[in-house]
Amino acid sequence: MLFKLTKQPRLFTLLSAGLACTFAFLSAVFTDAMAQQSEQSVEPITVAVASNFIRPAKALASEFEGAGNTSPVFIFGSTGKHVAQIEQGLAVDILLAADKARPQYLADKGQAINDQRHTYAVGRLVFWSPGRSLTGKSLGDVLTPENVLIEGTSVEGSAKKTASVLAMANPRLAPYGLAAQQVLTSLGIEQTHRRKYVMGENIAQTFQFVASGNAEAGFVAASQVQELPADEYLLVPQQFHNAIEQQMVLLTNKKQAKAFYQFILSPKGMEIIRKHGYDTR
Amino acid sequence: MIAHADLIALATTLKLASISTLVLLLLCTPVAWWLANTRWRYKHIIEAIVALPLVLPPTVLGFYLLLWFSPQSAVGSFYQQLTGSTLAFSFTGLVIGSVIYSLPFVLQPLQNTFSAIGRRPLEAAATLGASPLDSFFSVVVPLAKPGFITASALGFAHTLGEFGVVLMIGGNIPGETRVASIAIYDHVESLQYANAHSLALVLLGVSFLLLVFVYANNRSVLVSKA
Amino acid sequence: MSLSADINLAQRGFAQRFVVDEIHQGVTALFGPSGCGKTSVLRAIAGLDRHHDSRVQFSSQWWQRDSAFTPAHLRRVGYVFQEASLFEHLTVVENLSYASKRRQENSSGLESAEIIDLLGIETLLEQPCATLSGGQRQRVAIARTLCARPKLMLMDEPLSALDNDAKRRIFPTLQLVCQQANMPILYVTHSLDEVARLADYLIVMKQGAVTDVGSANELLTNLMSPLSQQANAAAVLSGVVAEHDDAFSLMRISTDAGDILVHQDASLAVGDAIKLKLSANDISIALNAEHASSILNSLPSKITDIHQEGESQVLVKLNANGAPLLARITRKSCHKLGLHIGQTVFVQIKSVAIL
Numbered sequence: 071m072l073f074k075l076t077k078q079p080r081l082f083t084l085l086s087a088g089l090a091c092t093f094a095f096l097s098a099v100f101t102d103a104m105a106q107q108s109e110q111s112v113e114p115i116t117v118a119v120a121s122n123f124i125r126p127a128k129a130l131a132s133e134f135e136g137a138g139n140t141s142p143v144f145i146f147g148s149t150g151k152h153v154a155q156i157e158q159g160l161a162v163d164i165l166l167a168a169d170k171a172r173p174q175y176l177a178d179k180g181q182a183i184n185d186q187r188h189t190y191a192v193g194r195l196v197f198w199s200p201g202r203s204l205t206g207k208s209l210g211d212v213l214t215p216e217n218v219l220i221e222g223t224s225v226e227g228s229a230k231k232t233a234s235v236l237a238m239a240n241p242r243l244a245p246y247g248l249a250a251q252q253v254l255t256s257l258g259i260e261q262t263h264r265r266k267y268v269m270g271e272n273i274a275q276t277f278q279f280v281a282s283g284n285a286e287a288g289f290v291a292a293s294q295v296q297e298l299p300a301d302e303y304l305l306v307p308q309q310f311h312n313a314i315e316q317q318m319v320l321l322t323n324k325k326q327a328k329a330f331y332q333f334i335l336s337p338k339g340m341e342i343i344r345k346h347g348y349d350t351r
Numbered sequence: 352m353i354a355h356a357d358l359i360a361l362a363t364t365l366k367l368a369s370i371s372t373l374v375l376l377l378l379c380t381p382v383a384w385w386l387a388n389t390r391w392r393y394k395h396i397i398e399a400i401v402a403l404p405l406v407l408p409p410t411v412l413g414f415y416l417l418l419w420f421s422p423q424s425a426v427g428s429f430y431q432q433l434t435g436s437t438l439a440f441s442f443t444g445l446v447i448g449s450v451i452y453s454l455p456f457v458l459q460p461l462q463n464t465f466s467a468i469g470r471r472p473l474e475a476a477a478t479l480g481a482s483p484l485d486s487f488f489s490v491v492v493p494l495a496k497p498g499f500i501t502a503s504a505l506g507f508a509h510t511l512g513e514f515g516v517v518l519m520i521g522g523n524i525p526g527e528t529r530v531a532s533i534a535i536y537d538h539v540e541s542l543q544y545a546n547a548h549s550l551a552l553v554l555l556g557v558s559f560l561l562l563v564f565v566y567a568n569n570r571s572v573l574v575s576k577a
Numbered sequence: 578m579s580l581s582a583d584i585n586l587a588q589r590g591f592a593q594r595f596v597v598d599e600i601h602q603g604v605t606a607l608f609g610p611s612g613c614g615k616t617s618v619l620r621a622i623a624g625l626d627r628h629h630d631s632r633v634q635f636s637s638q639w640w641q642r643d644s645a646f647t648p649a650h651l652r653r654v655g656y657v658f659q660e661a662s663l664f665e666h667l668t669v670v671e672n673l674s675y676a677s678k679r680r681q682e683n684s685s686g687l688e689s690a691e692i693i694d695l696l697g698i699e700t701l702l703e704q705p706c707a708t709l710s711g712g713q714r715q716r717v718a719i720a721r722t723l724c725a726r727p728k729l730m731l732m733d734e735p736l737s738a739l740d741n742d743a744k745r746r747i748f749p750t751l752q753l754v755c756q757q758a759n760m761p762i763l764y765v766t767h768s769l770d771e772v773a774r775l776a777d778y779l780i781v782m783k784q785g786a787v788t789d790v791g792s793a794n795e796l797l798t799n800l801m802s803p804l805s806q807q808a809n810a811a812a813v814l815s816g817v818v819a820e821h822d823d824a825f826s827l828m829r830i831s832t833d834a835g836d837i838l839v840h841q842d843a844s845l846a847v848g849d850a851i852k853l854k855l856s857a858n859d860i861s862i863a864l865n866a867e868h869a870s871s872i873l874n875s876l877p878s879k880i881t882d883i884h885q886e887g888e889s890q891v892l893v894k895l896n897a898n899g900a901p902l903l904a905r906i907t908r909k910s911c912h913k914l915g916l917h918i919g920q921t922v923f924v925q926i927k928s929v930a931i932l
Binding site for chain 1: 421
Binding site for chain 2: 624654656658660666675679
């Protein structure tokens with residue numbers, strides 16, 4: 071009994087010392103992590119971005135961050151999905167939409183702060199046909215009411231058995247699709263059913279259809295073909311379709327949100343956006 | 352209540368599911384029979400391969416099919432030489448996609464059924480003078496009827512709900528590759544929720560009835576065996 | 578019609594070959610302990626399994642030789658499995674017609690109606706298989722096999738899955754089938770009782786190889802064979818009902834060994850062939866015919882062999898007018914009577930079972 075009495079307190083001391091050390095270590099780690107986090111982002115912001123604008127958005131963010139600001143958290147996806155989610159309570163500070171109709175829709179519902187809604191980019195449509203040279207051709211040469219003409223021969227004619235497949239985005243869902251449809255109407259070839267039009271759910275999927283070779287040509291975004299040989303695509307003149315205006319809305323009052331919004335509209339921001347194949351206002 | 356375009360999408364879906372199920376039954380019956388009876392050492396590798404569509408995300412599967420269907424690939428160019436058209440954006444392409452996508456749902460119930468039947472009924476039939484083909488149709492097929500019904504219903508229902516694969520290889524062509532699930536997606540994306548609801552309800556109803564049928568069928572199998 | 582087989586059971590882990598020659602018409606029992614390869618032999622003969630380096634010949638046809646192999650459905654071998662293996666999706670009569678539809682043209686044998694009558698399954702015909710009892714299922718399975726009119730019948734312990742009651746009831750039917758089926762029957766069993774009752778010939782198997790072949794009775798009473806050393810060792814005598822003694826309710830059976838009186842069985846008529854089982858434990862030995870005994874049956878016999886069993890017993894093999902018999906007596910009696918090989922004695926039969 072005596073032995074036990076003398077032994078037990080020592081064991082207890084050892085144990086509590088160990089626990090204290092562990093606790094001290096853990097709290098140090100936690101405090102450090104918390105300090106770092108609060109230092110890094112005084113005010114984290116979330117930005118919903120249309121799929122076609124992923125690369126310029128990342129470039130804008132790194133520039134913004136470099137100036138000592140917060141690092142915006144991006145949610146990429148289709149604007150339709152974003153709007154539905156925002157209406158159901160998804161916390162988003164800024165929406166960079168693929169069109170202007172849906173920012174308008176949110177503003178009409180009173181969701182935009184101070185009615186802050188601006189066109190941040192104007193998309194340019196290109197007619198893209200990989201592996202064929204379109205140098206010296208105009209859109210009217212290539213697309214006639216009868217044929218899709220490439221290199222002076224129709225696609226139907228170039229290989230007898232080849233069905234011509236033309237890809238575009240779904241006009242109901244994607245502004246680039248709507249623009250493509252307007253181009254076809256302007257050229258008077260919308261009603262030609264001898265060709266097969268295939269529709270991607272968004273402009274990224276449309277690009278995939280053509281890039282994989284399943285469609286021989288298609289209407290895609292200028293921002294997507296930037297790094298490709300210039301003779302593979304034709305920039306569609308703006309008179310053939312309504313401008314593909316991409317608007318953004320400010321949805322909260324956060325300081326950093328306002329700062330990022332303003333940064334996008336700044337000359338520096340506009341320059342980055344133009345570098346990625348978009349026009350600006 | 353349901354727009355004409357949506358009715359066409361529904362009809363396309365039903366056609367796709369029916370043809371895919373038929374193709375799957377023809378394809379899976381011999382494979383399932385072989386898997387159920389072979390003593391081959393490496394059969395589990397084949398079993399793993401045919402189960403892959405269960406774990407592969409449909410859009411990934413669709414993406415690989417898109418690459419595979421391309422006239423620049425061997426398969427795509429061979430098909431184009433043969434038929435003069437491409438596999439992508441065609442009903443045939445969707446059938447191929449659906450068959451791969453729904454393969455485990457047809458194969459596994461059939462394999463389980465065949466395993467449960469075993470070789471004995473066939474051996475009995477052989478000693479009575481029935482050739483292997485004769486005994487397969489006169490003994491195995493009738494005994495496996497519940498398995499065939501379950502496999503067909505599961506394959507059909509699974510194809511009804513197919514979305515990711517069609518999204519990738521379909522191209523949204525009305526009457527050919529625009530199926531109900533794609534139409535629902537379009538409605539949701541363009542904020543036409545009412546249209547989406549009614550179409551989704553039809554799809555849900557059909558699938559639910561099919562599944563009720565499957566489980567009732569399985570129950571009767573259990574009861575008759577008891 | 579005769580069957581010869583030389584089967585290499587190496588795949589089953591046995592070092593020796595199974596070799597038999599000329600299995601003829603009648604019932605040949607394939608006897609041996611569980612796991613000795615009986616079923617493997619049967620399956621190889623039926624063509625259900627293929628063993629390399631094996632030969633199977635039936636009459637003039639080679640079913641297996643070198644690389645040639647006749648598949649099961651072309652061999653016309655009837656196979657009765659341990660479990661009935663009926664087609665569960667068909668009724669009884671559909672199971673039968675499945676077989677009769679596939680029988681060979683110009684095949685000869687029993688008509689379906691005769692088979693149904695023989696197996697006593699008239700009342701079951703329209704029933705689905707799922708509703709049958711174990712004994713009924715095995716009756717239908719045997720009937721189905723007969724309906725296919727096989728050239729050779731293989732039975733793999735057809736009674737082993739049945740309870741004693743069902744076994745007892747199906748036995749007379751099985752004996753009738755064996756008598757009327759005009760073909761060689763190979764019958765796998767590990768029951769001496771079934772061998773004694775059914776078999777004309779016997780093949781004893783051990784570890785995949787044949788250890789003894791011969792007439793069933795010869796082997797059953799051979800003192801060197803493991804069969805005679807079993808507790809229920811017995812001799813079997815074939816006989817004919819010679820006379821009914823209604824006054825005492827007895828029957829006189831005329832056998833090779835001499836006349837034997839047994840309890841009367843009204844279902845047997847004079848002239849019917851029957852088998853009698855004489856258990857070694859029920860036979861005692863006397864030096865002369867004692868008339869003043871309660872024992873009715875006493876036959877003169879000659880001692881052909883004596884084999885000591887343990888410390889206190891001996892098994893004596895005797896020859897009664899050419900028929901082998903076994904008697905199990907104490908060593909003390911053997912010593913007291915001075916029994917020796919070649920001596921003529923009288924066997925006293927305490928009881929006889931009609932098989």
